[in-house]
Amino acid sequence: MASEARRTAADKTLDVLEALARHRSIAEISEATSLPKPTVHRILQTLVQRGFARYLGRGSYTGGPRILTLVGSHQREVDLPNQVLPTLEELREETDWTVHFALLTGDEAVYAAKLEADRPYRLASRVGMSLALHSTSVGKSVLAALPEESVLALLKRTGMPARTERTHTDPARLLEELAAVRRRGYAEDHEENEAGVIAVGAPVFDHSGTAVGGMSAATLGSFSDEDALAGCGQAVAAAARRFSLTLGAPAHRSGLTPGQPDAPS
Numbered sequence: 001m002a003s004e005a006r007r008t009a010a011d012k013t014l015d016v017l018e019a020l021a022r023h024r025s026i027a028e029i030s031e032a033t034s035l036p037k038p039t040v041h042r043i044l045q046t047l048v049q050r051g052f053a054r055y056l057g058r059g060s061y062t063g064g065p066r067i068l069t070l071v072g073s074h075q076r077e078v079d080l081p082n083q084v085l086p087t088l089e090e091l092r093e094e095t096d097w098t099v100h101f102a103l104l105t106g107d108e109a110v111y112a113a114k115l116e117a118d119r120p121y122r123l124a125s126r127v128g129m130s131l132a133l134h135s136t137s138v139g140k141s142v143l144a145a146l147p148e149e150s151v152l153a154l155l156k157r158t159g160m161p162a163r164t165e166r167t168h169t170d171p172a173r174l175l176e177e178l179a180a181v182r183r184r185g186y187a188e189d190h191e192e193n194e195a196g197v198i199a200v201g202a203p204v205f206d207h208s209g210t211a212v213g214g215m216s217a218a219t220l221g222s223f224s225d226e227d228a229l230a231g232c233g234q235a236v237a238a239a240a241r242r243f244s245l246t247l248g249a250p251a252h253r254s255g256l257t258p259g260q261p262d263a264p265s
Contacts (some may be wrong), residue, residue, distance in 0.1 A: 016043045024056070052067055054253065095217045098217065099114070099117075099218040100125060100138065100218070101204075101215055107158050108133060109138055110137070122181065125218070136216070137214075142203050145203045189198065198219060201216035202239075203256065205247070245254070
């Protein structure tokens, strides 16, 4: 539950909706959410009107059918981390690097799955961690699938904060790199997001040909060389393409190509 100082109308509505999974009466929901009963009643009336709640009579409420509709609509996205695990396992075996799957969420990506390599170290990445798009291999691969104007608009919103001394902070330079990413089919991160860690990443596309996230393979820079980086990059691009095809991505929109950002999505 959001703190009172930051509790917006949206926070209050979501708090009531979450409480509705465990409580039925206005009094119970009011106590669970620390919201006044009139506020809870008003929110419940809106939820009933929108189909997210159902009035049972005698002051009792339950979840509405619209919740199930949304669950069904989002089931594929919610289940993606489980769907991708076999592909990640194959990628880890092929590269012997730590592999990740990240989902695009607004102007950033979030790790949704991770499989550690059988190495004497563990990378700091973790499921649920947010990633900047301009400084990570997954992020840059997703940006490479977008039109230039969309990339510039995103960078204007987020800025390009330096994560390490190697992070690109100039939009023009990043655009040049994204062109190279499209040519080779995968993005590289040379200690730009975390000192000592290198990575390669490629985007994952859904049935509409839209980039919804990406895969990456990462290791310590001291454990790799340029040949290994290129080989892992090609392996990641191939794995991401295979998984995109399982999501129904059109063949011509299942991987990066030089002209892809201008193609309809």
